[in-house]
Amino acid sequence: xxxxxxxxxxxxxxxxxxxxxxxxxxxxxxxxxxxxxxxxxxxxxxxxxxxxxxxxxxxxxxxxxxxxxxxxxxxxxxxxxxxxxxxxxxxxxxxxxxxxxxxxxxxxxxxxxxxxxxxxxxxxxxxxxxxxxx
Numbered sequence: 001x002x003x004x005x006x007x008x009x010x011x012x013x014x015x016x017x018x019x020x021x022x023x024x025x026x027x028x029x030x031x032x033x034x035x036x037x038x039x040x041x042x043x044x045x046x047x048x049x050x051x052x053x054x055x056x057x058x059x060x061x062x063x064x065x066x067x068x069x070x071x072x073x074x075x076x077x078x079x080x081x082x083x084x085x086x087x088x089x090x091x092x093x094x095x096x097x098x099x100x101x102x103x104x105x106x107x108x109x110x111x112x113x114x115x116x117x118x119x120x121x122x123x124x125x126x127x128x129x130x131x132x133x134x
Contacts, residue, residue: 006056006057007056008053008056008058011039011041011049012049012052012053012056014038014039015035015039015046015049015050015053016053016058016060016069018030018034018035018038018039019035019060019067019068019069020069022034022035022038023068023069028065028066029062029063029064029065029066029067029068030066030067030068031065031066031067032046032047032066032067034066035067050062050067059075059076060079061075061076061078061079062079062082063078063079063082
């Protein structure tokens with residue numbers, strides 16, 4: 001039995017339908033703008049819904065031109081690499097902001113030293129070759 005958190009909402013099912021329908025009809029990826037118009041919402045809500053759907057295990061690919069339902073691992077590769085790249089940029093921003101107060105860097109503003117979440121994220125990035133080891 002699926003857990004409640006894994007069950008798609010009505011709006012999430014509609015979003016998946018429109019991504020697939022648009023792609024079948026036009027042979028192109030479906031843009032955030034088109035999805036927002038179809039679902040009578042805004043692009044921010046579309047991004048949030050795509051995130052939630054992905055967390056539920058639905059392989060939505062994105063990139064150049066919009067969203068599509070990935071049919072294999074290769075189709076997801078570009079999306080996965082782009083997400084790692086975005087994560088790297090966020091980590092770099094955290095370090096840059098911490099450097100604003102170098103004398104206080106020992107007590108990190110964003111995360112305490114040995115914070116398990118921060119350590120896990122950095123370790124995963126190093127293991128996937130997305131962040132260089134020092």
